[in-house]
Amino acid sequence: MNISFLDNWRKRHGPARGVAVFGSPEPDPEGIAGLLAEAELLRGQAAQHGVRLDDSPASLEALDQLLPRWRDDPETMSWLGNDAGLYLGTVLVRTVPGACWQVWPNGHPVVRLASGREVDVVAVGHDWASAGTPELSQSYAEAAES
Template sequence: MNIPFLDSWLKRQGSGSRGGLDDPERASAMAELFAECELLRVRIGRMGLELDDTPASLAALDQLPPRWRDDPDELPWIGNDAGLYLGTVIVRTVPGAEWHVWPAGQPVVRLASGREIGVVEAGLDWAVHGAPELSQVYAEAAEA
């Protein structure tokens, strides 16, 4: 999912070779922005689960009944937030993982190996189909 405001933000910040994240302050600001996942945190909180940015919370998310599928307007936003949350957990817990933004504004997580994970796509697939499970995507990233 393309995040239109992100492209504008990166242009204002000046983009470098790492999708505008060469400056540690910019990278930190971007990571904070991605970590918000407000819609997901609110909806999941109402279901009794607090997202604490740990791999265990991804497994707990995988076990919830997918009530978000009942609202076709909200579904893509939940999926987008789930992907950003997945990326946040990976970046915070997998050594060498960092956010990277493609020129079109698509955020991905780049692992130390150089492999990129399209976390937003993974989150959307999870929200719509239940697969791949978020915890599985995390496990694969942690092994890489």
């Protein structure tokens, strides 16, 4: 999309990075988990390359093997980074005992592990989308050990 004022803003500030979740004062953990699991752009990109995202650690390894063609488009890279982080969080929550979504007061979603450690999965997703490191599978393995 070529919108001059938006392009000028991006030149000064870089692409948008982040996700926020806002809702009722009494959050619905299952509803939040479902919303955060969508990762529509990532799922579409993966499907185009024959990668099935089944919320398993193996699917994170498959994502790590994709050629990063999205890096040519800063807007796509930003959205894909959000999705990659949320997908990593979804895999953690669904496969690591005691892991759950935690939403900070500012609306930022993180994964809280049974140890109490919080993983900023969105930041990890952005790092992966822009530089390829850390790999999603590596981030999963480190978090799963905690």
